Structure formats: structure tokens, C-alpha cells
Amino acid sequence: MRLATSDLYESGFFLCSGARLAEVVPDRSGASPKIVFTFEGGCEIEELQKNYWNGNATVNLAEYRRCLETLKDIMFRRMREQERENNARRTRNGFR
Numbered sequence: 689m690r691l692a693t694s695d696l697y698e699s700g701f702f703l704c705s706g707a708r709l710a711e712v713v714p715d716r717s718g719a720s721p722k723i724v725f726t727f728e729g730g731c732e733i734e735e736l737q738k739n740y741w742n743g744n745a746t747v748n749l750a751e752y753r754r755c756l757e758t759l760k761d762i763m764f765r766r767m768r769e770q771e772r773e774n775n776a777r778r779t780r781n782g783f784r
Contacts, residue, residue, distance in 0.1 A: 691733050692726040696759060699725040701740050704747050704755040707733050712762050714770045723763045 690710060693699055702725075703709060711726040727733055739745045 689730060689733055690726055690728055691737060692724050694722045694724050696725075696756065696763070698737070698740055699727070699759050700752055700756040701745055701747060702727045702729075702733065702736055703759065704751045705736050705745075707736065709759075709762075712766050714766060721767075723766060725759065 691702075691707075693702075694715065699709075707727040707729045709725060710728040711724075713724050713726075715722050715724045729736075736745070
């Protein structure tokens with residue numbers, strides 16, 4: 689099962705609960721660009737999501753903080769890569 693979310697805090701909960709981060713991609717389809725985190729897991733990922741949104745999620749706070757820092761690092765690295773790709777494309781097309 690795969691589950692995608694652009695919620696950084698939900699993603700941190702999934703990561704520190706043992707879900708595997710499968711993909712991090714930019715989503716520019718809406719009014720403001722965002723990053724989408726995709727996780728893989730069995731049925732437990734649906735249960736994690738339900739617990740998160742029902743307010744029943746429990747985590748080790750130190751581990752949760754570490755996971756949020758990891759996700760932010762990945763997110764900002766991906767955003768910088770995307771910006772470099774966009775700049776290169778604009779330069780190739782003469783829009784610089």
C-alpha cells in the first residue's frame with residue numbers, strides 16, 4: 689500500500705512510526721508549490737493515518753523531531769534541485 693501526503697507533520701509521524709519513505713516529489717499543480725511525500729507500508733499505514741487524524745497518535749518526541757529534521761532536509765534539497773532544473777530550462781530557452 690502507498691500513501692501520499694503533503695503534510696510535513698503527518699509525514700514525520702509516519703516516518704518515526706516505521707513507514708518507509710518511498711518518494712519525495714514536488715507538486716506544482718496548485719496555486720502554491722508543495723512537496724508530496726509518499727510512504728509504503730501494509731495495512732498499518734492506513735491505521736497510522738487514522739490514529740494521526742483522530743488525535744490518537746503517540747510518538748517518542750526526540751525521534752519525531754529527528755524525523756522532521758530529516759524530512760525538512762530532504763524537502764529543501766528537492767526544492768533546490770527543482771529550482772536548478774527550472775533555471776537550466778529557462779536558460780536553454782533564452783528566458784534568463
